[in-house]
Amino acid sequence: MKSRMKIAAAATVAALSALSVAGPVAAQTWTLFSTTDRTAYLVDADTLAATDGMATPHLARVPRTGDAGDLSHDTEEVEVRCSDQQSRSGLSVSYGPDGAETDRYSEESPWERAPGGTIYANVVSFVCGDRRPAGTPYPDIAAFIAAGRK
Structure with a gap:
């Protein structure tokens, strides 16, 4: 009986260790904020809070057409600096029709002030302003796609 308890205790410790290494799952609240004929733009509202005038909001680009089973989209981490209302591109990730990651890259773009009315100007105003x-929040991009991409 003692050996079973030791095995169970070891299994519990291993499971808890695995969870602490993986870390908590970050909450996501994807909200549509702009569209074109071809692309829907969403931002994860849970990434908009600035700390010391800086933030790294997550932006998603989702095709406006396609069936509900096609989970193709791209995400980008946009670095925002409120002191001068500037932004730059960070990590970008592409996802294929099955929702699996297909490509990942980082740009080393310069800090720039986004022209008014652009996607990046909107993201800066969400963070710094x-x-x-406004709009319906979605827990993930798949939920937005399943809801009809609107």
Whole structure:
């Protein structure tokens, strides 16, 4: 009986260790904030809070057409610096029709002030103006696609 308890205890410790290494799953609240004929733009509202005037919000580009089973989309981490209302591209990730990652790269773009009315200007205003996009929140991109990409 003692050996079974030791095995169970060891299994519990191993499971807890694995969870602590993996870390907590970050909450996501993807919200549509702009569209074109071809692309829907969403931002993860849970990544908009600035700390010391800096933030790294997550932006998603989702095709406006396609069936509900096609999970193709791209995400980008946009680095924002509020002191001068500038942004730059960070890590970009592409996902294929099955939702699996297909490509990952980082750009080393310079800090720039985004022209008014652009996607990046909207993202900067969400962070630095403490605004949040209006609209239906989705827990992930798949939920947005399943809801009809609208």
